[in-house]
Amino acid sequence: MNIYDIAKEAGVSIATVSRVLNNKGTVSAATRARVEAILKQNNYTPSAIARGMVSKSMRTVAVLTVDIRVPHYARTAYTIEREFSRRGYEVILCNTGGDRAETLRYLQAVNQKQVDGxxxxxxxxxxxxxxxxMEKLLSGVPVVLANGKLDLPNAYSVTVDDKYGVSLAVEHxxxxxxxxxxxxxxRDTDSAKSKRDGFLEAMRRNGLEFADHVLEAGETLASGIVCGEDLTAAGALKALLRAGLRVPEQVAVVGFNNSDYAHLCEPVLTSIDNKPEQVALLCVQLLESSIERSEAYSSVVLQPELAQGETS
Amino acid sequence: MNIYDIAKEAGVSIATVSRVLNNKGTVSAATRARVEAILKQNNYTPSAIARGMVSKSMRTVAVLTVDIRVPHYARTAYTIEREFSRRGYEVILCNTGGDRAETLRYLQAVNQKQVDGxxxxxxxxxxxxxxxxMEKLLSGVPVVLANGKLDLPNAYSVTVDDKYGVSLAVEHxxxxxxxxxxxxxxRDTDSAKSKRDGFLEAMRRNGLEFADHVLEAGETLASGIVCGEDLTAAGALKALLRAGLRVPEQVAVVGFNNSDYAHLCEPVLTSIDNKPEQVALLCVQLLESSIERSEAYSSVVLQPELAQGETS
DNA sequence: CTGAAAGCGCTTACAG
DNA sequence: CTGAAAGCGCTTACAG
Incomplete structure (x- = not known):
């Protein structure tokens, strides 16, 4: 059942059907009513593909991430998807595994499908x-990076200051x-490096030498461990407890991401909240503006916060 | 740059360009070489939308789930996405929140986009x-349910026997x-009900009355707690430890899903492995057969297994 | 082996 | 207010 069938049944031209469908142009009340009745009666749905053919847009965006099973990415992708859905876009999910060849494959595929962003x-x-x-594939569309930077004219970025996040942990x-x-x-990503740098700087700032001795069970320590990921922190916590150390009495532990992992730990992990939902929302807003109004926005940097738990 | 531009530059018709693009029909070696050179030179990419217009397929499938942030759904969706990607399909992700109205909206949207499955x-x-x-929206396409059943001619299902899973925990x-x-x-889903049924049946089978008394701290018990989700089990474990009970010496705990949550617990949770990756792979295989060969397959039921941890 | 033409299902100037 | 026609970028019989 296409627009021609509807037009025939209603005794009008396809242009008129299109007008009532899109509430564009002018249609007399009587004609509109007749067409709408036929539309409803036949449960007509316009073809998004045919529309895409003329508008050159399928109202679809692609989200490339490393692995949706990692909670932090899941939280980010979730919010991106929900926000785009509210705005009338569908979201294509791509798990690249952080692999270059896979990323290329995905970019080629979504390029052929002419995603809007x-x-x-x-x-x-x-x-x-x-x-x-890569740059060629990324240059035709609006692009936004969550937690990253890319030097392209059409690419924006929303980042969290990871370095500052880790320094918060140290100061704490x-x-x-x-x-x-x-x-x-x-790991060995740019983000991981920033975190390490944040650690080293904060240590220097506090006149603390980088300690490299071994934690010994039973020893009463005034030690603290900062981790670049909650999962790492959870592992460290588990190891400490198994070794008979008391947390936080002997050793404090601070994680990063303030994820469910942190909350599941016993005691609950102190962690750095790097606000994935806010990052995601900003990404969507930037990308939407870029798609709909092709406006130029500047990139955004968010400040993380310390989420006090019981391990520090 | 479209197929007409290429044809003009190569001095051939668009039909010939289409032939070399798709390796269909016959093209002389010389012509093919010339066209291919022009293609490469211009970095030509065919429009998937235009192709979709004639083939009535965008090679896209939709995955509707409740919430990708729930690890079990993330694992399932991850595998589905990867497997479809390998097969040349893109995946649209929809987080319905388990809400009927949202589900309807998503189904309408992907229906207009004419997804393949x-x-x-x-x-x-x-x-x-x-x-x-709902049934009208689901009747035009191949549909497969992971962990569910739907009474439609074109719908298949891949389920895990949750009831059996919980009974495994009880027997253990x-x-x-x-x-x-x-x-x-x-919760209160069909799956949650099956689990409860599995519990009650296994209890009866073992001649055990359904105990309803309260666990008291300090009491030496030969008790066991079975949970319908690892997250619940993790919460129960935390509460037990805080109440000063020893696990598993006094109380045993068994979770469900064998997720990261289970492994993060200290001690590690015993859990029921309900094999989301296997479920996902079977879903993809069923759906692909249904799309490509419109073959009829029967639905599949998988048996879960107990994953021994340290809490039992 | 190759090309002209129709068709996929819409939207959008342009006339009237 | 309404319709005829062109165009979006491809694929696919059908001729030759």
Whole structure:
């Protein structure tokens, strides 16, 4: 059942049907009523593909992330999807695994489908998306990076100051009298490096040497451990408890992301809240403005906060 | 840059360009080489929308779930996305929140976009997708439910026997000498009901009365708690530990899903593994067969397994 | 082996 | 207020 069938049944031209469908132009009340009745009667649905053919838009955006199973990405992608859905767009999900070749494949696919915009979630993408080939694929559409930066005229970024986040953790531990403070780093993304830098700077600022001795069970310590991920912190906490150390009495632990993982720990992890929902919302707003009004916006940096738990 | 531009530059007709693009029909080696050169030179990408217009397919499927932030759904959706990506399809993600109106909105949207198939992830959808309106939207496309059943000719289902899963947990606790066994139920989906039924049946089978007394701190118990979700079990575990009870010495705890939550717990939760990756893979295989060959397959039921942890 | 033409289902100037 | 026609960018019989 297409627009021609409706036009025939209603005894009007397809142009008129299109007008009532889109509430555009002028249609007499009588004609409109007749067409609408036929429309309802036949449960007509316009083809988004045919519309896309003329408008060159399917009202679809692509979200590329590393792995949706990682809670932090899930929270970000969730909010992006919900917000775009409210605005009348569908979201294509791509789990790239942080792999360059896969990212390229996905970008080619969504390029052929002429998505209206692309959201890149994760700091891996600043590294991955280098090179002429990538830039060509990213240059035709509005792009926004969550937690990353890309040097393209049509790309915006929403970042959280990870470095500041880790320094918050250090200052917090210092304020609570911890002397030997350690940092556990994982992965090797730009974000992970910023965190490490934040740690080292905050340590220097507080005149603390980088301690490298071993934690010994039973020893009464005024130690603190800062981790770049809640999952790492949860692992550290588990190891400490198994080794018979008391947390936070002997050792304090601070995680990063303020995720469910943090809340599940016993005791509950103190963590750095890096506000994925806010990041996601800003990404959507930037991208939408860029799509609908092709306006130029500046990129945004958010400040994380410390979420006090029981491990510090 | 479209197929007409290419044809002009190559001095051939658009039909010939289309032939080399799709490796269909016959093209002389010389012509093919010339066209391919022009194609490469201009970095030509065919429009998937225009192709969709004639093939009536955008090679896209929709995945409707409750909330991608729930790890179990994330694992399922992840695998579905990866498997479809390998097969040349893009995946539209929809977080319905388990809400009927939202589900309807999403189904209308993906219906207009003429997706090739729909995957419904979660047992809520058997209830939600009742009614003429829903069935009409679901009748035009191949549909597969993960963890649910739908009485439509074009709908398949891949389910895990949740009831059996919970009974596994009960038998396990009985075998370890637990006498007072409790079940903590959450939510109110079909799946949650099956789990409760599985519990009650297994209890009866073992001649155990349904205990309803209160756990008291300090009391030496031979008790066991079965939970319908790992998150619930993690909460129960936390509460037990805070109340000064020892797990598993005094109370055993068994969760459901064998998720990261289970592994993060200290001690690690014993849990029921309901194999979301296997479910997802089967969903994709069923849906793909249904799309590509419009073959009729029967629905599948998987058996969960007990994953031994340290809380039982 | 190759091209002209129709068709996919819409929207949108342009006339009237 | 309404309709005829062109156009969006492809694929696919059908001729030759």
């Amino acid at each position: 692309i959201v890149l979630v994760g700091s891996v993408f600043d590294t991955i998306c280098q090179g002429a080939e 531990l210092v304020a609570r009298g911890r002397k030997n403070i350690y940092y556990i780093k994982d | 729909i995957v419904l992830v979660g047992s809520v959808f058997d209830t939600i997708c009742q009614g003429a309106e 606790l009985v075998a370890r000498g637990r006498k007072n066994i409790y079940y903590i139920k959450d």
